[in-house]
Amino acid sequence: MKKICFLIGNLNNSGGTERVTTLIANALAKKNYQVSILSLADGRQSFFELEPDIKTYSLYPEKISFKKKFLGAVWRIRRFVTQNQIDILVVVDSISCVFTVPALFGLKVKHICWEHFNFKVNLGVKYRDIGRKWAAKYCDYVVTLTKRDKELWEQGIKNIKAKIIPIANPSPFEVQENISSLDYKTILCVGRLTYQKGFDLLITAWARVAQQVPDWKIVIVGSGEDEQMLKQMAKSLGVDDSIIFAGQQKNMSTFYRQASFFCMSSRFEGLPMVLLEAQSYGLPIVAFDCDTGPAEIVQHNINGLLVESGNINGLTNSLLELIHLSNIQYEKMSSNAVENSVRYSVNPILKQWLSIIK
Numbered sequence: 001m002k003k004i005c006f007l008i009g010n011l012n013n014s015g016g017t018e019r020v021t022t023l024i025a026n027a028l029a030k031k032n033y034q035v036s037i038l039s040l041a042d043g044r045q046s047f048f049e050l051e052p053d054i055k056t057y058s059l060y061p062e063k064i065s066f067k068k069k070f071l072g073a074v075w076r077i078r079r080f081v082t083q084n085q086i087d088i089l090v091v092v093d094s095i096s097c098v099f100t101v102p103a104l105f106g107l108k109v110k111h112i113c114w115e116h117f118n119f120k121v122n123l124g125v126k127y128r129d130i131g132r133k134w135a136a137k138y139c140d141y142v143v144t145l146t147k148r149d150k151e152l153w154e155q156g157i158k159n160i161k162a163k164i165i166p167i168a169n170p171s172p173f174e175v176q177e178n179i180s181s182l183d184y185k186t187i188l189c190v191g192r193l194t195y196q197k198g199f200d201l202l203i204t205a206w207a208r209v210a211q212q213v214p215d216w217k218i219v220i221v222g223s224g225e226d227e228q229m230l231k232q233m234a235k236s237l238g239v240d241d242s243i244i245f246a247g248q249q250k251n252m253s254t255f256y257r258q259a260s261f262f263c264m265s266s267r268f269e270g271l272p273m274v275l276l277e278a279q280s281y282g283l284p285i286v287a288f289d290c291d292t293g294p295a296e297i298v299q300h301n302i303n304g305l306l307v308e309s310g311n312i313n314g315l316t317n318s319l320l321e322l323i324h325l326s327n328i329q330y331e332k333m334s335s336n337a338v339e340n341s342v343r344y345s346v347n348p349i350l351k352q353w354l355s356i357i358k
Contacts, residue, residue, distance in 0.1 A: 015192060016272070020170065075103075087109065169344070170344055
């Protein structure tokens with residue numbers, strides 16, 4: 001059976017990228033593929049559970065500098081691939097293609113770039129733009145998370161030689177029975193506490209909402225560099241008693257089961273895993289219609305509400321609209337959420353992956 005290696009930044013991180021990588025890796029291992037995961041730095045221990053046959057490695061013990069470690073990283077990747085007789089290298093995040101494209105030069109290794117952002121976003125890192133251009137020219141496949149992002153790649157890069165295939169991320173949760181309820185009076189939010197996730201926009205909107213529904217609360221699960229700023233912001237706006245910062249959590253099931261609906265305030269995304277997770281628990285969603293992903297998961301007024309990206313007034317009104325749904329309206333929206341989540345279960349997504357790695 002073919003040997004497949006996933007190259008990732010740090011498998012020890014707890015984000016959606018690491019979660020979905022372990023999901024696909026586990027599914028392939030169950031199909032008897034020989035799977036390994038190589039972290040660029042500090043990733044021998046996976047945050048998420050792995051199948052026992054999956055081997056993990058780390059290129060460096062700590063985060064590396066692209067400039068200082070470029071040649072060394074290229075050489076180490078090439079050595080790892082050749083020594084372990086890797087047949088397929090899946091590069092998790094296009095930025096790492098700056099290492100893998102030269103590392104695989106001349107080798108008969110299938111090269112797959114797995115994009116986890118959207119093409120419009122480079123997070124201020126020029127190497128991500130370079131990685132995308134090299135991936136488009138030298139990789140066998142580029143896997144995008146949405147059809148919209150496939151279009152952005154094709155519009156943004158000339159003379160693409162790689163095959164660009166949209167494959168959505170699978171939901172890590174099995175579809176649950178309809179267990180959500182308005183009675184919980186809880187809005188769940190999940191994500192790293194960073195600028196990208198837009199929790200500052202959410203807190204501003206919530207300050208307006210909380211005045212009208214004092215018995216409701218928000219639970220934010222996640223950690224990050226903006227945590228203290230966001231807590232101070234909640235305090236200054238007088239809503240620190242109705243916003244619970246729950247920190248980073250491994251077991252998310254309890255949080256989903258005790259929520260009424262889900263809110264995502266991101267400024268940009270790839271394909272938001274948290275929306276898929278929320279729908280598997282029957283949670284209606286209110287989300288900014290940012291690039292990319294929310295519009296492919298949330299059908300407006302069917303299983304949730306889409307809000308113009310960054311529009312705080314719109315977010316305020318949409319939160320109130322969901323809070324004031326009748327039980328019949330809520331149950332219908334919840335049922336639609338569960339129905340939509342079935343499309344993102346592991347098996348149909350795995351079939352798409354198998355079609356490009358065979």
